[in-house]
Amino acid sequence: MNLDDLLALTAQQVPTQLDEARARRIAGHIEREYAERLAANVDITSDVDLRDPVAMRESKRILRSAELLKLGTISWFRPGPQIDWSPEMSRILGHAPGEVPPSLPHLVSMIHPRDRATVRRQVRAAWRDQEEKEAGFRVVKPDGVTAYVHCSIEVVTEDGQATGVIATGQDVTVVEKARQERARRLLRGGTVQQDLIELDPVTGLLTRRRFADEVGRALRTGTGTLLVVSAPPYIRRSTDADSGRDDRLSAAAAEVIRSVVGPADACGVLGRHEFGVLLPYTTVDTAKLKAEEILNRLRATRYLAASSRLDAFGGLVHYDYRMPIESIELLFDAETAWRQAKSQDAPLYVLRQPPSTTQRRDIARAGIRAAVEGSRFALYAQPLRDLELNQTTRHEILLRVLDDVGRPAPPSTFLELAEHVDEILAVDKWVINNALRLVGEGSQTSHYQVNISGRSLADPLLIDHIRDAVARHRVNPERLTIEITETAAIGNLTIARRFADGVRALGCQLALDDFGTGNTPLSFLTQLPVDLVKIDGSFIQDLPRSKALQAVVEGLVQTCHRLGILTAAEYVQDDATLDLLRSYGVDFAQGFHVGEPELIVVGRRTAPSIELELFPAQEQAAR
Structure with missing residues (x-):
């Protein structure tokens, strides 16, 4: 646009009276300043650079x-x-x-x-x-x-x-x-986990932990019902080790459950052949009809040639946001209900009036004590590979519980309940006694890691119990690591430090399990004399495919090494993960790709099952 265009554009605009007044005022000011400079003989072009x-x-x-x-x-x-x-x-x-x-x-x-x-x-x-x-x-x-x-x-x-x-x-x-902030937001968008939903790889349903989260959310927001279904095969043998068969049965049962419930109803895997269905804003009578349909379909269908049908039982409980109850307690009530159905040989048991907190705790404690006294456990040993030497130099001793036909099952549900009702110490002492007995009877050529719960550290006599077991079974303490699980349960850091110092004074090492998840603070690395940190498997399982997880793991390993702490990675599944861990300087690797757990002892079979035969409080009184 040249000067002529500007003049033409200006001519099209009709000035207002205010515009004309401003123009007269400015023109007068310019004329006065021009006259003053001429009178003073000042060059009016002195501030203009006229050079080419x-x-x-x-x-x-x-x-x-x-x-x-x-x-x-x-x-x-x-x-x-x-x-x-x-x-x-x-x-x-x-x-x-x-x-x-x-x-x-x-x-x-x-x-x-x-x-x-x-x-x-x-x-x-x-x-x-x-x-x-x-x-x-x-x-x-x-x-x-x-x-x-x-x-x-x-x-x-x-x-x-x-x-x-x-x-x-x-x-x-x-x-x-501003550029750095844009870059940070772009990077963070690609590294943050987009979906917090954890799905069971076999069934596609929520994991127990995430299902428990959904139950907890429902308890805070409204009313409804919770159904827990046990659907094992009708004929089972304790020697049947076909895990693929179990997976196929679980997947088939999950498909049946999904076909009955609505798309908005949360479904989860709670344990081996055990499923949960959350039915929010549903009355007991309405939920009962849906539960009966699920159980009838599970019982009526023949899934595999080796099993005529599924031996399905269900427990149904009502919940209300006004109830003083936690998700673990509601799940416990529903699991108790399906066991009651099984004891009565009925497909479904409806628990319309849940027991009080005291009654529920007493029932759970009695069942856990019976399990400990009956030694309804098995111990397994899983190897840890030294990634520098590329050979097995350690073993972790793992607890398994026995199902109703004596087969070992993961102990997470049982241990969660034991911690919730403050009975975990008895379980930990059973593990210490039996694990150290086996270590003492062997050649002690490996290094052994024994798990105890962080909640048990509150017992001031626990370190004495470990010391006595070490001496009684002639265990070399230098070949023993006490591995603290559920570190979020450590309530008193002073007590935890006293226990840790006692472990080190005994000559044993101290490890923190599942590090990086829960509420385990980084301050534990400097406040407790930790020798080994086990990086939680959630950071390892997808490591080769996630730049974000690689950054977290590498940073944690560097931090630990600068503090003189060894590191171990759980859930290692392939060579690609091993190569990455080795490049980061991780000291030990553990997982099915390294070695599966092997049975080293089975508890006395004084009772047929780890299942707690629990009943509502009113029926307990009648018995």
């Missing part, structure tokens, strides 16, 4: 352009070492104009130490190639404030020869911080 920029010397052209754009400049010309900077550059560096004489040593001292090499490299490249280069760097001002500066570095030439360097720069702190 093309005819100017190159250095002056660069400096003049920077001045007009309000950019700072730093200049150096042959032959001397002296540099010069403009008033604007002085302000960028944190000085008032003229406050500090320009000098190269002072300039270098103000550039951030980590950026000096970059600036030096770019200046040399510009001089060598005689072409403009750019450099971004930080300067530390006299008051300690750091600012980001961006400079264009140009070489001044005369008759084809380089005669100097001019750097034109500006403060870009605001722009740079």
